[in-house]
Amino acid sequence: MDTLSYKTISANKENANTEWFVIDAEGQRLGRLASNVAKLVRGKHKANFTPHANCGDKVIVINADKIELTGAKWDNKTYIRYTGYPGGQRTATAKEVMEKNPIALVERAVKGMLPKNTLGRDIYRNNLYVVAGNEHKHEAQKPKTIKLEDIK
Numbered sequence: 001m002d003t004l005s006y007k008t009i010s011a012n013k014e015n016a017n018t019e020w021f022v023i024d025a026e027g028q029r030l031g032r033l034a035s036n037v038a039k040l041v042r043g044k045h046k047a048n049f050t051p052h053a054n055c056g057d058k059v060i061v062i063n064a065d066k067i068e069l070t071g072a073k074w075d076n077k078t079y080i081r082y083t084g085y086p087g088g089q090r091t092a093t094a095k096e097v098m099e100k101n102p103i104a105l106v107e108r109a110v111k112g113m114l115p116k117n118t119l120g121r122d123i124y125r126n127n128l129y130v131v132a133g134n135e136h137k138h139e140a141q142k143p144k145t146i147k148l149e150d151i152k
Contacts, residue, residue: 011048016055020143026063034109036151041127056127065102065132103130
């Protein structure tokens with residue numbers, strides 16, 4: 001029996017075929033958008049997904065300032081951060097975060113769906129690009145435009 005034909009191929013950063021995608025966030029719900037983007041940047045949609053390697057695709061999210069939240073989440077959803085000093089816990093509503101930094105909502109939602117270790121930080125830093133407007137600086141990579149409905 002030929003045992004070489006039964007080898008399991010494990011993807012790594014060097015041999016993972018990464019692609020570039022553009023997703024338009026205009027009119028999309030924040031949670032659904034973030035879960036699909038997290039799936040793409042992690043690489044879970046690929047047949048050669050390897051849990052311990054960064055084998056995901058590069059994703060550019062445009063129009064992050066036109067994201068939607070349902071219900072009263074603009075006023076009720078709070079984001080908590082800590083300054084590092086005693087009594088330094090600060091809270092902000094989703095509306096306040098959107099006014100100050102529109103890309104922070106999408107970035108924080110996707111980051112929360114990634115692993116909480118060095119792999120997750122590497123994926124977040126290298127595979128996710130969020131811009132508030134319609135223009136991005138990655139035209140040289142020739143990214144493909146995809147819709148959220150096409151992601152399985």
